[in-house]
Amino acid sequence: MMNHSALFNGLLINLLVILIIVLLVNFYHLSKKSVNKSHMGPFQFFVTNMVLIILSVLLSHQLHSGFLYDLRFIPFLIGGIYGGRKVLIGLAFTMIAVRVPFMGHGLIVTILLTILSSIAIYYLSPKLSEKPWRIRVYWFTLFSFCYSILGLLIPSLFFDFKDYLAFVIYSGVLTVSTFLVLYLCEMIRLTVILQMESIKYEKMQVVSHLAASISHEIRNPLTTVKGFLQLINEDPTNPSTNTELSKVAVSEIDRATEVINHYLSFAKPHPEEKTELDVTMEIMRSKDIIMPLALKKGVTMDVELSHNHTIMGDSNKLQQVFINVLKNGIEAMESGGALNVVxxxxxxxxxxxxxxxxxxxxxxxxxxxxxxxxxxxxxxGTGLGMMTVFQLVDAMGGTVNVQSKVYQGTTITLSFPVVTG
Structure with a gap:
């Protein structure tokens, strides 16, 4: 009874060591891996499972007649499944080599079982590789149970080994342990795959958002150019007015080019250069740009400026902020109305x-x-206009406050730190 109790405890300690090392190795690998590599290399698999086989043999429990009981079959199986055929062959030699120093009748059983198991894993693993992970776990757990049966049957037939209770303990622990370790390995593997898919999805989302954002930001100046060209076409006999409208249209095309350059700079980001900005000039400039759309919608614009200081920021980006907010305000008044800037x-x-x-x-x-x-x-709408407003204002150290009531209008207040001294 004492031997059987020691056998059970020894196998549980063996399982604990295997689980700890499997977790530590995988966590270390996940912390170092690149996003396009979902598994360890063959050499890493071989070394890890070779160490586990050696430790399992060192933790083995000997009953009598030279038979050792341990869980070395589990790292052998894991290496053969996930490491490939070369790792399988290397671990097969390791299984036999580490058993040689102990000799006894069990060495013959180890050699025979290792050869049979290697052949079975060699042909079975590729066939199950495309199956769902649960199917793989069940099949290899069953395979482990069959291995334990042979581990008793061969000694019973040839070496008069009749310790059936030891077999029941060994077979039960080995089978359950195989299921637990394989389940853990599959969960880690599935987590890595899902993480890689998540990274890929996030990259696609960034590309999608960037493309939509560029489209949104380019549409604003193009709409202005279109409106000014329509005004020029309606009154071609007014050269002075048309000249001013043409200058603004050309300037808007330049602004569209700047927007494109801004988004292209994401590929090679550089420190943003902030300059001292005359807010009055930026507001009036934005008003001139958005005025054709306001006239088309029947919206009147009133500007009342009472500030005295300047702010730090980027002129083009501040204009993007003003134009986006003004454009949203105009489009919120389908039947005309008043747009006030204070x-x-x-x-x-x-x-x-x-x-x-x-x-x-x-x-x-x-x-x-x-x-x-x-x-x-x-x-x-894409919803990217206000997203851009929040991002650009925040980059200039500012804040955005929105006050609104249904059918009573909206007030958006932009706040920036002033330049002092």
């Missing part, structure tokens, strides 16, 4: 409040404002 200063902050008399938003919509692809324009 600037003032509070506690070293320059605030620009842009108010429209449009359809307004619910509190839930206000909360979601700035999320990618969240738009109140239906299929006509």
């Amino acid at each position: 600037s003032y200063e509070e506690k070293d902050r320059l605030l620009i409040a842009i108010n429209d008399t449009g359809i307004g938003m619910t509190q839930e919509q206000v909360t979601r404002l700035g999320e990618p692809y969240f738009s109140l324009k239906g299929t006509k």
Whole structure:
């Protein structure tokens, strides 16, 4: 009874060592791996499982007649399944080599079982590689159980070994342990695959968002150019006005080019250069750009500027912010209305409040404002305009505050730190 109890405890310790080393090796590998490599190399598999086989033999329990009981078959099986045929052959030699120093009748059994198991794994593993992971776990667990049966049958027939209780303990622990270790390996493998798929999906999402964002930002200046060209076409006999409109149209094309350059710079990012900006000039410039759309929608624009200081930022990006907010305000007033821009200063902050008399938003919509692809324009909007506003304002050290009520309009307040001294 004492021998059988020691056998059971020894096998459980053997299982614990295998589980710990499998987890440690996989965690180390996952922390070092590249995103395009989902498994360890053959050499790593061989070394890891060779060490596990050696440790298992050192932890083995000998009953009598030179027969050793341990779980060395588990790392041998794992190496053969996941490491490939070369690893399988190397581990087969290891299985026999580590058993030689102990000699006894069990050595003959080890050699025979190792040869038979190697042949079975050699042909069985490729056939099961395309099966669902659960099927693989079940089949190889059954294979481990068959291995344990042979481990008793051969000694019983040729060496008069009749310790059936030892066999039951060994067979039960080996079978359950094989299932646990294979299940753990498959879970780790599945986690790696899902992680790689997640990274790939995120990359595709970034590309999709970037493409949609570029389209959105380019559409604004192109809409302005189209509006100005229509105004020129309506009154071709007014050269002075048309010259000014042409200059603005050309300038908008230059701005579209700058937007493209800005997004292309994502591939090779560089430190952003901030300059001192005259907010009055930037607001008036944005008003001139957006005015054709306001006239088309029957919207009147009023600008009241009361600030005295400048801010730090990028002129082109600040114009993107103003144009996006002004454009959204105009499009919220389908039947016309008033768009008011007011600037003032509070506690070293320059605030620009842009108010429209449009359809307004619910509190839930206000909360979601700035999320990618969240738009109140239906299929006509991408939701990227306000997302860009929040990002650009934040990059300049500013904040965006939105106040809105349904059918009572919306006020968007942009706040920036002023340049002092």
